[in-house]
Amino acid sequence: MSHLTPIIFILLAVRNTEGAVTPVVTLSPNWNNVYSGDRVTLSCSVGSVEEDKRGYDYYTWYKDGKFYMNGKSRTFTANVEDNGVYKCSGRSGIYSDPVRLHVISDEGAVTPVVTLSPNWNNVHSGDWVTLSCSVGSVEEDKRGDYYYTWYKDSKVYMTEKSRTFNAKKEHNGVYKCSVGSGVYSNPVQLNVISDAVLILQTPPDIIEGDSPSLRCHSKNKNNNKIYYYMNGKLINIGDTSQIPNITAAQTGMYKCGKYIQDRWKAAETYINVQGEFYFYILFYLNDLYYC
Incomplete structure (x- = not known):
């Protein structure tokens, strides 16, 4: 099921210093997440019975910053192209606060x-x-x-x-x-x-079958050799270290080190190699979430 978040509107007529009223946009039903095919009504109100009786051209609507329509309200069957940020204005030219509508495709x-x-x-x-x-x-x-x-x-x-x-x-x-x-x-x-002289850089997500590169990064640039270790064992010497076709068995603590100003400096980070099955589960759960 989709998360349908209710939007609570308090229809107060807010006047600026010159007496003009700020309009308010309402959605009916009162959700900003809807499915494609749902019926939705957009309404613009200034909180005044007399002003709300004004004609078609009294209200101007904008979608994503561009002119959208004239009229006090519109009821429509939601499609993905209706996704956007809506606001309205009255004859005074004062704009309502924006309201976002999310239309989730059935597909x-x-x-x-x-x-x-x-x-x-x-x-x-x-x-x-x-x-x-x-x-x-x-x-x-x-x-x-x-x-x-x-x-x-x-x-x-x-x-x-x-x-x-x-x-x-x-x-x-x-x-x-x-x-x-x-x-x-x-x-x-x-x-x-x-506050670290040296840091070990890795990609944010590493999945089985990837060939990630590791980089020992220092603000102090020199040409000294860089040593890379996995679980305490030397695996490479060079500016960077690439691990071809990494597997879950290579999950562990990685470290790099080099001499900077005649002192040995090192940095380490833990790499968790996630199996492809883990990501299948994520995608499956994501599909269930939006069923």
């Missing part, structure tokens, strides 16, 4: 994917990082920023497809995104490390 919604660029979940403070949300569809990925909602540590973070930033400690957290369908991506952890 199954696509699960978005969060990507980090560069593809490391451990970064130094000051490194540049890009967070991106994609549904793998050229047409859907052309949608405006309103189509994407990001969450950081379960709180709304931004409404953009992607963001590039100079990493700081406050960027530490667990990120996920959702698209117009209301389906959420899997979470991705970003660790911004400010």
Whole structure:
């Protein structure tokens, strides 16, 4: 079942300093997540019986920032193209607060994917990082920023497809995104490390069959050899270390080390190699969730 979140509206006539009334958008039924085929009514009200009796052209509606229609209300059968952010205005030109409508396709919604660029979940403070949300569809990925909602540590973070930033400690957290369908991506952890000379960087998710690269990253650049270890055993010497066709048996503690200013420095991280079956279960549960 989909999570149908009720929207509670208090229809108070809010007047600005010049006496104009701020209109209010209501959805009926009172849910912002609906299925394709559900009947939905959008209404605009200024909380005044006399003003609400005004003619067709008194109310102007906008969807995703563009003109949508004239009229006090509209009832329609929801389709995926009705996904969007709606607001209305009266003759005064004052806009209502926006209301988002999510229409979930009967054919199954696509699960978005969060990507980090560069593809490391451990970064130094000051490194540049890009967070991106994609549904793998050229047409859907052309949608405006309103189509994407990001969450950081379960709180709304931004409404953009992607963001590039100079990493700081406050960027530490667990990120996920959702698209117009209301389906959420899997979470991705970003660790911004400010006090370590050396950090070991790995991709955020490693699945059996992947060939992940490990990188020993230091703000102090030199050409000294870098040593890579798995569970205490040396596995490679080089700038980076790639593990071809990794298996679940290679889950364990990984470490890298090098000499910096004649002192041995090392960093380690635990890598959990997730089996393909684990991801089949995730996708299956996701399908059940939206059944």
